[in-house]
Amino acid sequence: MTRILVAAIVVASCAFGAAVHAEDSPQFRGVGGVGVAETPLPVKWDKNENIRWKAALPGRGLSCPVVVGKRVFVTACSGPDQERLHVLCYDVASGDKLWHRQIWATGATVCHQKSNMAAPTPVTDGKHIYALFATCDLACYDMDGNLVWYRSLEGDYPTLVNNVGMAASPVLWKNRFIACLETSGASFAVGIDTATGQNAWKVERPKVINWVTPLIIKNHGKDEVLFQGPSDVSAHDPATGVKLWSVAGSFSTIPSPSFGDGLVMAPGGKMQAIRPPSGDDKAKIVWENAKLATGYSSPLVYRGLVYTISTRGIVNCADALTGRTVFSQRIDGTFSASPLAVDGKIYFVNEEGATTVMQAGAQPKFLSVNNLGDTFLASPAAAGGALYLRSDNALYCIAAKK
Amino acid sequence: MRNLCVSIACAIILLSSRASGGSDLTPLLARIKAVASEGKGNPAASAALKELIKQGPEALPEILGAINDASPQAANWLRSAVDAVADRALSGGKSLPVKKLEAFVRDTRHSGQARRLAYEWLVRIDDRTPDRFLPDMLDDPGAELRRDAVAVVIKEAQEYFDKEQKAAASAAYRKALTHARDRDQIQLIAARLKKLGVEVDLTAHFGFINRWQVVGSFDNKKGVGFHTVYPPEKGVDLAAVYKDKDGVALRWQEHETKLPLGLVDFNKIYGNLHGTTAFAFAVVTSPSERPVELRASSNNAIQMFLNGKQIFGREEYHHGTRMDQHVGKGILRAGRNEILVKVSQNEQTEAWAQTWTFQLRVCDHLGAAVPLVVEKK
Numbered sequence: 166m167t168r169i170l171v172a173a174i175v176v177a178s179c180a181f182g183a184a185v186h187a188e189d190s191p192q193f194r195g196v197g198g199v200g201v202a203e204t205p206l207p208v209k210w211d212k213n214e215n216i217r218w219k220a221a222l223p224g225r226g227l228s229c230p231v232v233v234g235k236r237v238f239v240t241a242c243s244g245p246d247q248e249r250l251h252v253l254c255y256d257v258a259s260g261d262k263l264w265h266r267q268i269w270a271t272g273a274t275v276c277h278q279k280s281n282m283a284a285p286t287p288v289t290d291g292k293h294i295y296a297l298f299a300t301c302d303l304a305c306y307d308m309d310g311n312l313v314w315y316r317s318l319e320g321d322y323p324t325l326v327n328n329v330g331m332a333a334s335p336v337l338w339k340n341r342f343i344a345c346l347e348t349s350g351a352s353f354a355v356g357i358d359t360a361t362g363q364n365a366w367k368v369e370r371p372k373v374i375n376w377v378t379p380l381i382i383k384n385h386g387k388d389e390v391l392f393q394g395p396s397d398v399s400a401h402d403p404a405t406g407v408k409l410w411s412v413a414g415s416f417s418t419i420p421s422p423s424f425g426d427g428l429v430m431a432p433g434g435k436m437q438a439i440r441p442p443s444g445d446d447k448a449k450i451v452w453e454n455a456k457l458a459t460g461y462s463s464p465l466v467y468r469g470l471v472y473t474i475s476t477r478g479i480v481n482c483a484d485a486l487t488g489r490t491v492f493s494q495r496i497d498g499t500f501s502a503s504p505l506a507v508d509g510k511i512y513f514v515n516e517e518g519a520t521t522v523m524q525a526g527a528q529p530k531f532l533s534v535n536n537l538g539d540t541f542l543a544s545p546a547a548a549g550g551a552l553y554l555r556s557d558n559a560l561y562c563i564a565a566k567k
Numbered sequence: 568m569r570n571l572c573v574s575i576a577c578a579i580i581l582l583s584s585r586a587s588g589g590s591d592l593t594p595l596l597a598r599i600k601a602v603a604s605e606g607k608g609n610p611a612a613s614a615a616l617k618e619l620i621k622q623g624p625e626a627l628p629e630i631l632g633a634i635n636d637a638s639p640q641a642a643n644w645l646r647s648a649v650d651a652v653a654d655r656a657l658s659g660g661k662s663l664p665v666k667k668l669e670a671f672v673r674d675t676r677h678s679g680q681a682r683r684l685a686y687e688w689l690v691r692i693d694d695r696t697p698d699r700f701l702p703d704m705l706d707d708p709g710a711e712l713r714r715d716a717v718a719v720v721i722k723e724a725q726e727y728f729d730k731e732q733k734a735a736a737s738a739a740y741r742k743a744l745t746h747a748r749d750r751d752q753i754q755l756i757a758a759r760l761k762k763l764g765v766e767v768d769l770t771a772h773f774g775f776i777n778r779w780q781v782v783g784s785f786d787n788k789k790g791v792g793f794h795t796v797y798p799p800e801k802g803v804d805l806a807a808v809y810k811d812k813d814g815v816a817l818r819w820q821e822h823e824t825k826l827p828l829g830l831v832d833f834n835k836i837y838g839n840l841h842g843t844t845a846f847a848f849a850v851v852t853s854p855s856e857r858p859v860e861l862r863a864s865s866n867n868a869i870q871m872f873l874n875g876k877q878i879f880g881r882e883e884y885h886h887g888t889r890m891d892q893h894v895g896k897g898i899l900r901a902g903r904n905e906i907l908v909k910v911s912q913n914e915q916t917e918a919w920a921q922t923w924t925f926q927l928r929v930c931d932h933l934g935a936a937v938p939l940v941v942e943k944k
Contacts, residue, residue: 245714245749266650269680271639275892302643310654312616312647314609317640321604328886349883361613363606374886 184291190232190546190553193286193334193378194503199423200465202547205508208522209533210563217551217562218260223251225557226283227332227501232257232548233291236308239560240296242282247274250282252296254310257549260562264310272300272319276330279501279542284332286378286544288342293359295342299331303344305362314362324350332376333421338388338403341365345392347375354379354392356406366406370394378421378463382429384441391429393422398431398439400448412439412448420459420503425466426485432459436473438488452488456481460500462544467506467525474500474513480529494529496521501542507552514541514554537561592626595619596633599648600641612644619648624656627685628667634681646684653688663688672700672712679709686712705746710933717747721756728759737763744772748933750890774928774936775829776849776906778943780805781822783845784837786812787911792844793868793882799846799907802875819848821943828890833910833923840923844911850942851904851929859899859937862891865910865925872907873897884913885920891934899929899937 185191187203194200207215224243231238235258241251248270254263274282276299287296293313297303301318319325327348335344342357347370356366370392377393381403389400389409395418399411412431420432428451429439436457442448457464460476471485478498482491498515505512506525510532513521518539524530539556546553551564598615602608619630627649634645653663668685671677689696697715704716724739737760744756744767757767770777785797798809809817824831833845853859861871861878866888871879879895912923930936 244711245751264654266647268643268646269639271643273892275887275889277887304643304647311620311651312613312644314606314613315602315640315643315647316606316609317643320638320640324881326881326883328883328888328892330887349886350881357606361606362609 185233185289188549189234189291190230190548191290192231192288192336193229193421194423194463194544195505195546195548197424198336198378198380198421199425200463200503200505200544201467202505202507204547204550206510206512206547206550206552207563207565208510210535210537212537215563215565217258217564219562220255220260220262220560222253222555222558222560223265224249224283225281226555227280227542228283228286228334228555229544230546230553230555230560231287231289231294232546232551232553233289236263237548237553237560237562238287238289238294238296239555240283240285240287240298242270242298246270247276247282250296250298250300250302252287252294252304252306252310254294254308255560257551257562266304266306266310266312268302268304268315270298270300271302271317272298273326273328274300275328280330280332282330284330286334288335288337290337290359295335295337295359297335297344301325301331301346303342303357303362305342305359316357316362318346322351322353324348325352326350327374329374334378336379336381336390338381338390341403343379343381343390343403345370345375345377345379347371347373347394349374354401354406356403365404368401368406368408371396373418375418377418380422380424380429382424382441385443389441391422393431394418398422398429400441410442410448412450414450417459419461420463423464423466423471425471426469428466428485430464430466430471430485432457432464432473434458436464436471436483436488438471438485454483454488454490456490456493457483457488462500463503465504465506465511467511468509470525470527472504472506472511474504476500478515480513480523482527482529491527492529496531497534503544505545505547505552507547512545512547512552514545516540516542518556520545520554592619592622592629592633596630596645599644600633600637602638602641602644612641616644616648620651620655622652624652624661624663625667627652627664627688628671631668631671631681631685632677634684635676635678642678642680646680649684649688653691657692663692665689665692675708679707679712682709683711705742708933710748713746713933714749714752717743717749717752720746721752724756724759728763733763737765741765748935750934770827770829772936773828773934774930776851776927776929776941777825777829778821778823778941779831779847779849780819781831781833781836781845781847782809782817782819783833784811784817784840784843785809785845786842787844788842788914790868790882790911790913792842793870793909793911797844797846797909799848800872800909803848803905803907805848822847828926829928830924830926833912834921839921841912841916842914843923844909845923847908847910847925847927849906851899851906851939852942853899853901853904853937853939856901857899857937858932859897860930860932861895861897861906861927862930862934863893863895863908863925863927864888864890865893866922867925868911868913869893869925870909871895871927872905872909874900874905875907882911885915885917885922890926891928899939903942904939
C-alpha cells in the first residue's frame, strides 16, 4: 500500500469517522480527495463485458458518484431551467434504485452550457449524504433517504451567484461540512455543523468566481483544510475556520489541488508544489513545472510521481519530489475528468466515453482503451473493486458480475 | 441530547394535539415552516419531520397543502416529507389516497409546485394519469402542469405535420402557442410555424420592450458606477442634461432596437466603451394594477427600477446570459409606470468581455406578456 493511500486513509478516518472505510469513495476523488484507491478494477470492458449494471439517470450532472458500504449515491438535475435537483441511491451489487429524492432549486440556475446544477459532488460520512448543488441548495439525508436538514444558501446570502455555474465540491471533517463558495458577490468558506445544518464558522474569501474543491491534509499530526484561490493557497483550521498559513502565487480557479509525498500539488498555469510549514520553516513553493498545467482535471500524485492530463489529452508525468518531467504522451480525446489511480494503474476518462488505462510508472505503458460511447465529464470513482462512471444520462458500475 | 429533547417535545405536542381533537399535523407543520435563514429552526424542524414521516399516506393532502404558504426553504422540507411518506406507503403495500390527491391536483388554489408533486405520485401509481389530467390543464396556473399539457398539443401538431395535414398542424401549433409560457416551447412552436409559413413576432409575444430612451455614458471605472446613485436614479427628466466625469453633456435619446428579442446594444449607441454605465428608460401604460415581473438578461452588471424603486440588482460581469436570467418583482399601477434599467460595463479587455447589452420584458409570474402600451417620447 502506498504512502499516499496510507495518508489518505488516515485523513479519511479522521475526517469521516468509522462509518467510512478505505474501500469506499465518500467524496470528490474518493478517500482524501486524492484520486487513489487500492482494490483492483477491471482493465478491460465495453458495452457488453464487465458492466455489472447500468442505471438511467433523470438528468445531467458533473458530480462524481460517491460510494459507502452497499450504497452508491449520485446527484442530477432536470427541467427546462434545471430547477429540479435529484439525489439518488443505488444498491452497489444490483444497481437497483433504493431511493430517489428531489428538491426544488431556490438559487439561480444560469450556467455555462458545459456545466449544470448537479456539478458539485456530494459527500458522505457513511451515516448521512450531504448533497450540494450549483444553486447552493444543500440537503442532508440519512442513508434511507429521509431528510435530516436542508439549507438554501442563496436564500441566506442572496448575492451568492455565479452565472457560469458553481461547481466546487464540499468536504467533510469530523462534524463539519466544509464548502468554499466563491463568487463576485457573496464569497466565503463555511463550516456547517453536520448535526443541525447551522453555521459553525464562516470566513470571507476573495470576491472572484472559483470552482476549486477544498482539500484536507494532515500536517504534522494536525488536520488542515486548504482553499486554493487565484492568488493564494491558504490553510485553515477545519474546526474553527481560523486561517493558519498561506502561500501567495498564481493558481488555477478550476482544477483542485492534490496531496502526496508531503507536498500540496497546486495547479495553475504551472503546477506548483507547496511544502506546508514545519517548525520554523514557513510554507513555501518547492518546485514549479509549466508542463504540468491542466485545464479542468486535477493532478494525481501516485507512487512518487505526479500525473496530469490536459484538456486535449496530453498526459504529463513528473517526479513528485523534484518536479522534473519524466514523460509527456498524448492519448485520444478531450478531458474534463480527473485521473484515478488504482492498483498500480491509472484511469483516464475522456469526454467521448473512452477510458484509457495506463500502467503507473516512469515509462508510459498503455494497457487498454475501453469505449462506452457516451458523454463523460464527471471524474470516475472506485470502491470495493468496482469502477463507477457517470455519463450525462447514466451511471455505470464496471466490475466483474457477481 | 439537544436533538433528543426536541424530538420528545415534538412527540408530546403531537399527542396533546390529538387529545385536544385538533389537526394532528398542524404543530409539526408549523415547526417545519418556521425554518429561517442560516439554518435557524433546523433542529426543531428536523425533529418534526421525523414525526411527520411516520404518518400514513392519509396525511399527504395536509402536508401538500402546507406547501401553499411555505417559504422556498420550508417547501423543500415539506416535499421531502411527502416523498418519504408516499415512498414508505407504497413500499409497505399501502395505497395512496388517490381521490384526495386527485382533488388536490385539480384545485388550482393550491401551489403549483405542490399540485405537481401530488400529480407525479399519481402518475407513479397509474401511468394513465396524464391522459385524465393534461387535456384540461392548458391554462393551468402551475408552470410544470401547464408545460406538460402544452407538450401534448405540440406532439399532436407534429403528428399532423408528419402526415402533411398542414392546416391542422398550423391550428394545433397556434393553440399550443396561445397556452405556452416556457421560452423553449415557444421558440420551438415558432420555428415549426415558420416552416408552415406563419411568422411569429417573438419580441411582441414575449413582451420585450424594444423602444427606450437611453442616456450615457456615466463612469464605472473600477466598478464605482454600479454603486453610485446617478441623477436618473433619483428621478427621470427626459429634458435634463447631465455631465459625465469629463464634463461632457449627456442627453436622453430615443432608441428603437431592431435586434431579436428586444436586445439593446449600448456599444452600437455609444461605441465600444469600458468602465462605463448607461441607462434605459421606458414609460408603459397598464390598463389595471397587477403584480408583474421585469425579466432581464445581460452579461453586465444590471439594476432594474420600477416606478422609482429598485427591484433587482446584480453586480456580475461577463459570466453568461440566458433569457429571463434576472427577475425583479413589483406592482404595475393602473395607468402610467416608469421602468428604468442601469447597465454597467467593466474594464475587462478579453474578446469575450466586450458585450454591453441587455434585454427586458414585462410579464406575469408564468412568463406571459402583460397587456401594456409603451409610450413614445
